[in-house]
Amino acid sequence: MAEAGWDVDLVRSKFPALARQQDGQPVAFFDGPAGSQVPQSVADAVSHYLLNTNANRGAAHATARESDALLENAHQVVADFLGTPDPATVCFGGNMTTMTLAASRAIAQQWRAGDEIIVSQLDHDSNVTPWVLAARDAGVNVHHISLKPDDWSLDIDDFRSKLSSKTKLVAVGYASNATGTINPVGEIIAAAKAVGALTYIDAVHYAPHRRINVKELQCDFLACSAYKFFGPHVGILYGRRELLETIRPYKLRPSTDALPGKWMTGTQNHEGIVGVAAAIEYLTSLDASADEDHNTCADSTASERVAKLDRVFSRIRDYETALSLRFLAGVSSVSGLRIYGITNVDEVDDRVPTFSMTSDRHTPQQLAKRLAEQGVFAWAGNHYALPFTEAAGLEPSGTLRIGALHYNSMQEIDRVVDCLRALL
Ligand SMILES: Cc1ncc(COP(=O)(O)O)c(C=O)c1O
Incomplete structure (x- = not known):
């Protein structure tokens, strides 16, 4: 489905790992900040x-x-x-x-x-x-x-x-x-x-x-x-x-x-x-995927590649901003959840869709475990951003971190928000 000018289904089809299922349900990968999934073309190379x-x-x-x-x-x-x-x-x-x-x-x-x-x-x-x-x-x-x-x-x-x-x-x-x-x-x-x-x-x-x-x-x-x-x-x-x-x-x-x-x-x-x-080259190929569903760019020249990457990242930015807005709107009605970072929608361009949060009822580790049981992969802890968790008084538990990338769908955002609402 194309959202904010982005064909996320086409993007997802390039990543075999995104087809993974757990207990008959698709897995939602929100662990990208700890390491993204890899397209088939990278494994092939x-x-x-x-x-x-x-x-x-x-x-x-x-x-x-x-x-x-x-x-x-x-x-x-x-x-x-x-x-x-x-x-x-x-x-x-x-x-x-x-x-x-x-x-x-x-x-x-x-x-x-x-x-x-x-x-x-x-x-x-x-x-x-x-x-x-x-x-x-x-x-x-x-x-x-x-x-x-x-x-x-x-x-x-x-x-x-x-x-x-x-x-x-x-x-x-x-x-x-x-x-x-x-x-x-x-x-x-x-x-x-x-x-x-x-x-x-x-x-x-x-x-x-x-x-x-x-x-x-x-x-x-x-x-x-x-x-x-x-x-x-x-x-x-x-x-x-x-x-x-x-x-x-x-x-x-x-x-x-x-x-x-x-x-x-x-x-x-x-x-x-x-x-x-x-x-x-995978990222470069996304320039073509707006109108074509195959990778045409494996042999881009340097100047073509630069121009394509400029355009691709501009579209990734727009799509990820839409993901951020959807997540922020969703969690705004989840009680007892505190987000660390920019939540003002007027400043959303100053953030990427990586969200750290704590709850007044469960530790980040408990939340990450409950999400993992439901096939939603996220991280809990200090994420090695120890100076931040120390400054914010969040040690030793840190935060629950939900991180989206350009391959995450709006439906996955809704799903993780629904899971959080149900847990809290
Ligand atoms: C912002 C940031 N800087 C540095 C690192 C460390 O990178 P590496 O795992 O390649 O040593 C990470 C890894 O999580 C990171 O997220």
Whole structure:
């Protein structure tokens, strides 16, 4: 059925997992913030790589050369996804956390005792603790951007009051994986630049929902993770070329000093990286699916891909906004449920459809268990957004998190709202 110009049935048909049933009922996947489902085309690309072209890189034989070509293509495809014209500034690794821990060690070599850095209380701990640990080792002071208690969004006045010429780095998330709030990263980056601080943006939660453009943002670093945007478990780090070239990461002697290999330690997850490119090609293919029901875009050129992704993400944004409005309208009449994050419908464009909530009758764990029994998959806990759950006084139980993606239907939203109403 087409809702808000989006043929969700067609989209869903590309994801085999979405046909899963439990006790004769379809499963509703609202666990996307912890990892999205994967289209058939991604699984096919991974399996094709392993079965046909599996090899290490840089040798003369055919499979090695095919591997080189596939992996180079993946850097280009991800560069288009992130909005940089320079594929050598896209690095792959195990996951966002591992890449950020490694990057923090490298970047912190430039810090001196008495310097300062700024992290936020709305971030996943992956963009907080790596910097806090590096700061501890370097004798650097850490400031935490506090939250506004009305909707738990970042207090930008507090950020500005903590920013100074001593600030060496601002690490902030693009969108919260707990509350769904989109942070004003453009404003934060501009302010940080004005005092000469570097910026490290965690776009893990933002990436499946909205278009990223590192060139427009002018961030120094941006990290994301493909398993959140319909791909395999692979981490991605973009860095500004000049910084990637001048900063010295910890790496082995025989490994290259050229970009991007300098920042990619050890043998990479080739099949996973091929799958990352396939996930982006899947997203690109949705540009065609408004009028055609097949994937026409597997061989898009870079500029076509960029234009298609622009259009696709604009439509995903509209559809997901409609999902958010439906959810917020539905839960507004469920008694005893408290939502953490933006609930004002006039501000709905400043959030993605990820909702954290608590109830006055049941713990988040009890709610998630009851939902799971009914085939509705959601998460309970702190979601590793520990600075937020601590600041909001929600430890140790955290919140119930219901996270929608572009493959969730309006009927699924109604179903989860009905389940919550019945439970409460
Ligand atoms: C916002 C956010 N940042 C960082 C991470 C960590 O990513 P990874 O699992 O790739 O280490 C997650 C994972 O849930 C996340 O949601």
